[in-house]
Amino acid sequence: MDIDQDVEPSVQRALFEQVRRHTGIAMSERKWTMLKGRLRRRVMALGLPDYRDYLQVLDTNADEVGDFIDLVTTNETSFFRTPRIWEYFAQTFLPQWFAAHCGETLRVWSAASSSGEEAWSTAMLCEEFRAREAAFRYAIVGTDISDGILASARAGSYKGRSFEGLRERHAALLQKYFHSDGAQADVVDALRAHVVFRRHNLYAAPRDLGQFDLVLLRNVLIYFDLEGQRAVLANVRRAMRPDAVLIVGESESLSRVTTGFTFEQPLVYRNGHSREERDHEHA
């Protein structure tokens, strides 16, 4: 039985629609080979004859939606991805924030945290800063839409490429912030005390996440269309303190999306009214 043969365009479209409905991710026909590659094994495992029947399962069985989301999301990430952003965080953002917010707790949101490397990278640099500034306090919230990937983030246990990357490029941090047997690294409790992971769909209002000083919204906007990006950015902005900073991914920019962010440097934006918004308010 070859379930990939002659999949009707209407079935393909209906599956793309399910992806959009549950994640907001916009896929065009060009993504069909990738999507069916991801769903194929699941459809076979359920003993279904084709993707049409899988659509029915998705419609009638709410439990299947979680597995579907795990399969259709792309979770690629790494420790200290895009090094210049981490230099900015350690050398510019943290000292400036600390000088301006005496006695407060820095709150960072790793929005679309995937398997957690971004949140743990943030925590390591915060710990390094705290070693120099004992009064510094911080809390990190990592969120993602995929329960499967959040389980990995919470486990904080890394092998393979993530582990190799740490060992090759950040050996001192690996030794300090992980228990390692040479093939796997487990985050130490000192970091865990500052980081929580929660499920959150970026299309939903972030009502119970609190307010943040820094939001890392990296390598996720690329999966949404322009309208989706606007909706997500408006939601994210609601969870940002007035002067908070937003960092996006390397192939992302807010230039085509009208928002209340001002450009600070490549990939870095500050929450604050744009000149157009100010002019509008004073008109």
Ligand SMILES: C[S@@+](CC[C@H](N)C(=O)[O-])C[C@H]1O[C@@H](n2cnc3c(N)ncnc32)[C@H](O)[C@@H]1O
């Ligand atoms: C490529 S990873 C980016 C991970 C990390 N931010 C980085 O830059 O390395 C994209 C993540 O976005 C998550 N995602 C996709 N759609 C989402 C949505 N609507 N709400 C929240 N997370 C979403 C996926 O599950 C995936 O883990």
